[in-house]
Amino acid sequence: MIDDDMENLVCFDTDRVERIGLTEAILANVKTPEQISEALRQAHNSKGKALITRLEVEKFDALSEQDKALLDYDSISKTAISGKIQTPSNEANILIITGGTSDLSVAREAARTLLFHGVSCNELIDIGVAGLWRVLHNQEAIKAASILIVCAGMEGALFSVIxxxxxxxxxxxxxxxxYGVSEGGRVALESALSSCAPGIATTNIDNGYGAACIALRSISAS
Known part of the structure; x- marks a missing residue:
């Protein structure tokens, strides 16, 4: 029998943070406003906070006023955070780099995920290899960083350079x-996977959240 009771359609993983050190995020783009609201309720009741990703402005606007009042919403990253945002620690020395300004939404998804988990980062935006001087100009910061999240589209050459x-x-x-053969990110993905620079970790296309989680796992393991 089909059960459309909202509590039975959403089962938030309240113990994930105790198991792996990462809180479950609420993926909004495949959920209705009602399902987002229920996931938010369960997360907030359990942990007092929640992270929502892929939350388009139109879907945020469709949430109830009560839900929206709980959320710190960022339209660039399409993320929302409920609960108190703690003062982030800078001990991890994370640097987020983008090839272009057009990669900013993915980079900010990573940054907001780190912020939710109490970790800060620095940014170098729009330093793609078409103007290689921009990378060379920032070599000191690049070499000093402990973790570098590099967001790039097109041919993805920035991954090997960094x-x-x-x-x-x-x-x-x-x-x-x-655009053209680079449209959709498959070329950049294959560039990352086939990089001759050894030891580069790679996420799925546009997965800023996943990149932040790799960084957080690395911090936890160190």
């Missing part, structure tokens, strides 16, 4: 920005 300069953990995030 991987050849940085001593820290490099996490490649191929983005769907591009």
């Amino acid at each position: 991987g050849g300069l940085a001593r820290g953990l490099v996490i490649a995030v191929p983005t769907s920005n591009g």
Whole structure:
């Protein structure tokens, strides 16, 4: 028998943070406003906070006024955070890099995920290899970072360039920005996977959240 009771359609993983150190995020783009609201209720009742990803402005606007009052919403990253945002720690020395300004939404998804977990980061935006001087100009910051989240579309050459300069953990995030054969991010993904710079971790296309989780697991393991 089909059961459309909202409590039976949503089962938030309240113990995930105790198991793996990461809180379950609420993926909004495949949920109705009612399902988001129920997931938010369960998360907030259990932990007093929640992270929502892929929350488009139109879907945020469709939430109840009560739900919206709980949320710190960022339209660039399409994320929302409920609960008190703690003062982030800068001990991890994380640097987020983008090839272009068009990669900013993916980068900010990573940054907001880190913020939710109490970790800060620095950013270098729009330093793609078409203007290689921009990378070279920032070599000191790149070499000093312990973890680097690199977001790039098009041909994805930035991953290998950063991987050849940085001593820290490099996490490649191929983005769907591009046109022609680069459209959709598959070329950037294959570039990351086939990079000759050894030891680069790679997420799925546009997965800023996943990149932040790799960084958080690395911090937890160190």
